[in-house]
Amino acid sequence: MPLAPNTPSPARPPRHSDGPALSVENLVKRYPTGTEALRGVSLEIKDGQFFGLLGPNGAGKSTLIHCATGLAVPTSGEIRIFGHNAVDDYAEARESIGLAPQDINLDWFATCEEVLDYHGGYFGMNKKDRKERVTELLDAFSLTGKRNESTRTLSGGMKRRLTLARALMHRPRLLILDEPTAGVDVELRLELWQYVKQVNAEGTTILLTTHYLEEAEELCDQIAFINDGQIVAEGTSEALARKFQVGSLEDAYLKLVGRNELSRAHVGGDAL
């Protein structure tokens, strides 16, 4: 089912503070087990950017996102969302963020409409605004027919779409997509690409984590590599390839994780 072309209106709450969409300074996150998931991460995402954060499993991508959204408590360092400290001014900071998490976490007891309505309420939207926005998003994500159905009855693709719709419900200025296309079919992946490109074009800043390098190349205008809890490189896709002295983003990534032998260039060369 294609996503409807009429995307929801991007009207947002007024800006209360200027600054980059996301500013991270020397962020450290140490879990009680002693594991140091983030080891002095510094990063800046400008307003309006489509930013990709790439790295192997366990590199610290989701931990960084959790620290920004309040799902994890930073050990030290600072995170600012449009100038608001994510810990001290958490309410203002979180108002600007929409999060589509890696794992589907929809409420089993709620219908599609309720999932969006509850979320809007948590973010302080009034009833009239919520009603209009719910209709708009269900339409945009081709879920109108499932409006009153429990989230438990949805297919995997529908759950993924509803998760993205929920993240957009309160019209966030910064949309965080944590591996949004993991496990979805090609058709839905391309639809989601189309949708998030449009959302970005309308002014929403996007932070995307993904394991699909072609996805990052297609969508992101700035990319950072994170490995072992540290940002190790940042730039455009081409700049990263140059920095690692390889021909593509994929090869740059493979060099980062020390698996150059998997490069398609090598495989092709060997085959010849």
Place this chain on the structure above:
Amino acid sequence: MIRFGMLTRREVSRWVKIWKQTIGAPLLETFLYISVFGAALGSRVGDLDGVDYTVFVIPGLILMAWAINAFTNNSSSILQQKFQHSIDDQLSSPASPLQLLMALTLGGFLRGMTIAVITFLVASLLVDLPVEHWPVLVAGLFLVGFFFAQLGVLVGIRAEQFDDVSFAQTFILQPLIFLGGVFYSASLLPEPYQTLTHFNPVYYMISLVRYGFLGQADVNVALSLVLLTLATGALFLLNLRLFTTGYKLRA
């Protein structure tokens, strides 16, 4: 206010949707107790402390229904949401720790209150149930409901598996309530059980509610109210601290 209202609506809507399990079953259980202990055994027991036995047990059953349902609802709701990670939607919202705590508390508080009020209304139709001290009754029941709703939140936050919740309910909560004097007067117990009962906090809660209904109390009513208020306040502050620090909620 919108935020708090919606957080509360979510909690209430959860148990309303599965009302057969959350309202129907506890009501049936309460009326089975009234039937067995009141109508069937009551005729053999006769009066207790000068009151018909059926009337004597109803205050304790109302308290027990409110307490257990407030506790069960909140501990289960929080643990379920932690398992599904659906609580992340609330935790990553601008809602304050106080708003989150109060909404999760009210979910179970209102479920317990609904069952208690229905039980009271139906019991009033079946027997001549007096209410001697409305202010004490209302204050006592509200404090008891809030205390057990808070206790449910605490257990739900700490729990890592459903076994943790059922352990607390089966091995701690229910024995304390049953041995607190729902079905009997502690003054009838031989020593050392009579003295031991005085170490059970639920005994004072039941006495307080029974005083509100029947006008009789084995304990100092004012002191019980003060101690219950202090205990509820302490539990509330502890939970607020846990929500503020994100204990077992935020990584």
